[in-house]
Amino acid sequence: MSKQPKYQQVADALRREIDNGTYGPGSRLPSEAELSARFDASRNTVRSGLNLLVSQGLISSSQGLGYAVRKHEVFKLNASRFENLNFPQNGDAYSTDVTSAGRRPHQTFRVEVTTTPGHIAEQLKVEPESRAVLRFCHRFVDDVPWSTQATYYPDWLVQEAPRLTEPGDIAEGTTRYLSSLGIEQVGYADEILTRMPTPEEARLLEIGAGVPVLIWTRTGYSGEQPIRYTITTFRGDLNRMNYEIGDLSARDENEAK
Amino acid sequence: MSKQPKYQQVADALRREIDNGTYGPGSRLPSEAELSARFDASRNTVRSGLNLLVSQGLISSSQGLGYAVRKHEVFKLNASRFENLNFPQNGDAYSTDVTSAGRRPHQTFRVEVTTTPGHIAEQLKVEPESRAVLRFCHRFVDDVPWSTQATYYPDWLVQEAPRLTEPGDIAEGTTRYLSSLGIEQVGYADEILTRMPTPEEARLLEIGAGVPVLIWTRTGYSGEQPIRYTITTFRGDLNRMNYEIGDLSARDENEAK
DNA sequence: TAGTGGTCTAGACCACCTC
DNA sequence: AGGTGGTCTAGACCACTAC
Numbered sequence: 001m002s003k004q005p006k007y008q009q010v011a012d013a014l015r016r017e018i019d020n021g022t023y024g025p026g027s028r029l030p031s032e033a034e035l036s037a038r039f040d041a042s043r044n045t046v047r048s049g050l051n052l053l054v055s056q057g058l059i060s061s062s063q064g065l066g067y068a069v070r071k072h073e074v075f076k077l078n079a080s081r082f083e084n085l086n087f088p089q090n091g092d093a094y095s096t097d098v099t100s101a102g103r104r105p106h107q108t109f110r111v112e113v114t115t116t117p118g119h120i121a122e123q124l125k126v127e128p129e130s131r132a133v134l135r136f137c138h139r140f141v142d143d144v145p146w147s148t149q150a151t152y153y154p155d156w157l158v159q160e161a162p163r164l165t166e167p168g169d170i171a172e173g174t175t176r177y178l179s180s181l182g183i184e185q186v187g188y189a190d191e192i193l194t195r196m197p198t199p200e201e202a203r204l205l206e207i208g209a210g211v212p213v214l215i216w217t218r219t220g221y222s223g224e225q226p227i228r229y230t231i232t233t234f235r236g237d238l239n240r241m242n243y244e245i246g247d248l249s250a251r252d253e254n255e256a257k
Numbered sequence: 258m259s260k261q262p263k264y265q266q267v268a269d270a271l272r273r274e275i276d277n278g279t280y281g282p283g284s285r286l287p288s289e290a291e292l293s294a295r296f297d298a299s300r301n302t303v304r305s306g307l308n309l310l311v312s313q314g315l316i317s318s319s320q321g322l323g324y325a326v327r328k329h330e331v332f333k334l335n336a337s338r339f340e341n342l343n344f345p346q347n348g349d350a351y352s353t354d355v356t357s358a359g360r361r362p363h364q365t366f367r368v369e370v371t372t373t374p375g376h377i378a379e380q381l382k383v384e385p386e387s388r389a390v391l392r393f394c395h396r397f398v399d400d401v402p403w404s405t406q407a408t409y410y411p412d413w414l415v416q417e418a419p420r421l422t423e424p425g426d427i428a429e430g431t432t433r434y435l436s437s438l439g440i441e442q443v444g445y446a447d448e449i450l451t452r453m454p455t456p457e458e459a460r461l462l463e464i465g466a467g468v469p470v471l472i473w474t475r476t477g478y479s480g481e482q483p484i485r486y487t488i489t490t491f492r493g494d495l496n497r498m499n500y501e502i503g504d505l506s507a508r509d510e511n512e513a514k
Numbered sequence: 515t516a517g518t519g520g521t522c523t524a525g526a527c528c529a530c531c532t533c
Numbered sequence: 534a535g536g537t538g539g540t541c542t543a544g545a546c547c548a549c550t551a552c
Binding site: 263 | 539540541542543544548549550551
Binding site: 012015051055056057058074076079080185186187188189190191192193194195196197199209210211212213214219221222223224225226236237239240241242243244245246247248249250251 | 269272308312313314315331333336337442443444445446447448449450451452453454456466467468469470471476478479480481482483493494496497498499500501502503504505506507508
């Protein structure tokens with residue numbers, strides 16, 4: 001066991017006290033000056049230790065207020081039920097899910113006609129730089145920034161489904177609208193990854209240091225070809241994704257409470 | 258537009274140069290002393306800027322060597338094919354996947370008989386603190402720590418399938434072994450989340466600052482009850498998860514290359 | 515041995531919040 | 534006004550890596 005640097009000792013001690021409940025979720029930590037005295041370290045050293053905990057997502061700081069233990073209220077998204085036409089839902093699935101969890105959804109919306117970036121063109125099987133419609137959502141739950149969602153539709157599809165360029169929301173949901181035109185999404189391929197946010201993402205989602213993003217992409221297929229590509233960027237501290245596959249009757253039968 | 262602090266300017270400038278390829282993946286950055294001269298800032302200020310990029314996962318540092326741009330070689334795991342008995346595979350799915358990607362798998366293995374922690378007991382629908390078998394894997398790809406996997410089996414199942422307590426790997430795979438005893442996994446519920454690693458996780462996976470973990474839990478069900486609970490912890494910078502759901506013939510027909 | 519990053523200090527000044 | 538964190542400096546010494 002080698003000697004730990006002092007700032008590590010500070011971080012470890014505080015981490016232990018947070019874990020064992022000395023400082024519970026949302027509560028304030030002692031000030032830098034107090035910690036400096038307690039650990040017999042300079043203010044800068046204490047700051048290094050606190051910085052570690054911040055970048056590990058355990059605490060956050062605000063000027064003039066101090067450091068506080070992060071609290072997490074996660075939202076669970078069911079990705080396998082999402083967009084499932086067998087499951088009855090009106091309008092878009094996001095609002096439904098949030099409302100049914102007893103929380104208040106809010107979103108801003110934007111439609112653009114752009115060229116298709118290379119990696120997206122690849123998924124949609126169209127030429128790079130060809131025309132596409134981008135529908136972009138910025139989503140909030142109880143006024144906290146929650147996620148952004150960008151969906152690309154290939155040009156050929158937009159020709160068949162002109163309402164995709166309408167600036168407003170499509171009341172019955174895009175999946176239903178396309179379905180009414182005989183275009184069914186019969187399958188999808190999802191990819192999920194995580195990383196630290198870019199400055200742009202940190203700004204849009206109001207993410208502090210030490211919180212990763214969860215990125216979920218979905219390529220939707222009709223019987224013949226890809227019809228959409230969706231990129232959703234979540235705050236990693238507030239979201240979990242769920243997939244339910246196969247026969248889960250064993251679970252569900254006891255959950256009627 | 259308000260004035261940015263100097264360490265932010267340093268971080269932003271370096272980030273731009275990394276993005277535009279001035280410093281490509283794996284290449285070294287100028288030393289702190291050089292950057293200090295270039296930005297007319299003290300060494301500590303430059304360090305703050307570099308520290309930002311480290312905690313954003315963009316660069317890494319090592320004593321005596323300097324700072325280098327992180328490079329990512331991601332591995333894609335297909336979670337919906339995983340454990341699918343319709344898909345032929347011998348032995349465990351992880352080795353198969355890694356080998357077929359042209360890379361070298363390696364794992365250490367451990368079996369324990371323990372009591373079931375509360376949140377796991379809930380998933381397995383058994384009493385908290387009741388007996389369970391834990392099978393634990395520490396996995397490497399090309400000698401780089403890749404993931405850890407812990408699977409809990411409830412006691413009643415172990416009575417029926419005693420080989421679950423064998424310390425070694427089960428050659429044909431546990432899913433097949435259970436299947437041969439008439440215990441079929443007919444469905445599963447997955448949950449995926451991300452966060453910064455705990456010190457323990459950082460140690461096992463040799464994760465530096467600024468890299469989140471991707472956590473994947475799966476509860477497997479037989480027709481009557483849960484038969485296993487698996488927690489897999491991935492290095493977030495090296496792994497992506499994929500789910501394929503429904504009819505994807507439109508994608509697959511052109512992918513025979 | 516020379517150059518790199520890692521740790522630590524002491525002190526200055528600024529920006530923000532609460533009272 | 535007084536306390537909080539945020540930024541910045543100058544300098545010291547240590548630990549690791551390369552040659």
